Amino acid sequence: MKIRRNRSVYDKKIIITGASKGIGREIAKEIAAQGGIPILVARSTELLEELAEEIEVNNGICKIYPIETFSREAIAEQINTMMEKEERIHGLINNAGFGIFDSIEDLNIEDVEEMFQVNVLAGIQYAKGFLPHFLQFKGKSHIINIVSQSAKLPTPKTAGYAASKHAMLGFTNVLRQETRESSLTVTSVNLGPVKTSFFEVADKNGEYQQNVEKYMLKPEKIASKVVHSLFTNKREINMPWWMEAGSIFYRLFPGLMEKMLKSQFDKK
Template sequence: METNVRNKSIIITGASSGIGERIAWHIAENGGTPIMIARSIDKLENLKEKLQRSFDITAHVYQADITDRDAFSNVIQQILLEHKNIHGLINNAGAGVFDYVEDIKMEDIERMFQLNVYALIQGTQLLLPHFSANRRKCHIVNIASQAGKIATPKSAVYAATKHAVLGFTNALRMEVAGKGIYVTAVNLGPVKTNFFKTADPSGSYQKSVSRYMLDPDKTARKVVKNLFRKKREINLPHWMEAGSKFYQLFPGVMEVLLRKQFNRK
């Protein structure tokens, strides 16, 4: 796989499992330096050891709950002190809870916004001065969701957070135009990760869409392949992106025709 990550230092949030772990793996495999942030230091240390042993590269790990504003700010400042150049930020950490609006708990709403939106914005804001001063190409990648384009029942709040991520990403791209900073949104359908242990504890939704679920390793390869390239969006699976475009044109028709599919959660 041809990439542009060799000798690049790239921060990945939520790097201890799922897509974040696989992104770190492919960055290391291609000669980059993954700088991994997550709550579970044991998982991070284990991954760091595997990456360094497998690819003879240097990896770095930092423990932080990025929903804690002060803790996240402190760890970013620590990273900036310990590393001369940071070239990329992959805002991967996220969570979801699928439930009807009348039933969802306020604490779940607050956590989704804190993790999916506020932490993503905070991390970006903290690193922008460094990226702007770094006279090389830098890249910010925000892991969003196809839910940010097509909201469905029981995902109202989750979809709202991903709508916010898309809006933020599109505006940020225009703000940093001409500063050598690429900004990419990654809009994914369901991915085969531990995300659904929280989002769908019953397992019913995951079971109903199992044949459509994306492979986290293939998804991570796609993200890493497009790092430090001018790419507005990465949309997977392709058929779902086609559906989202049709939805923008004919939302009422789609909601009638796909009512059964939209209510699978």
């Protein structure tokens, strides 16, 4: 795939959470290919080391910071370590997250708590932790939060997941407003279904994945778009475009949309 060049990425240190696979892995590779320095965060040391080796074989540079769990204490310790070791960090991409699709009747509250910890609270803690660092420099900094179209267009069996992503989108919009006079850019990336291992956990019987397979986004395409937007004044990235159009219509005509698209919404 042809690399879309973003010269602003060159020699910039950019943290990516959930970097060991899927979208995060592709973003890390794309940043390295453009001369940036991805700082890789994930729970699997083995997968991070494999990715680091791949990046270095291709003449890229990266750093890895494994984390055992995305708990408040572990994240606080990791942020302190990064701040001590890295003189200047330029960007943060909050990508770590997971989903579980269940009806509310069958929902496990412990699963919901974990989704909120990883999908929302961890991202908020990373953003808050690095915010003073970003604001103290005159050069451009960037926080990108990988959210979901579920934040805008919730469907059956996504109660816990959609609620967590809705919360993260709300946080992102507030962070953008509070820092609008600074050199920090804040971007949300709102995605439809992506062809990654996400569905191994979210959709264990594979039914939803099978139903939407032809619509699934490729992580490489997402990575290209995200990295191309780094250090530009991009408010949102919405993919695919037709799902974003659907979310706009849903906000305007929710009852009508739920009635018209019932069969589509029920594909989980």
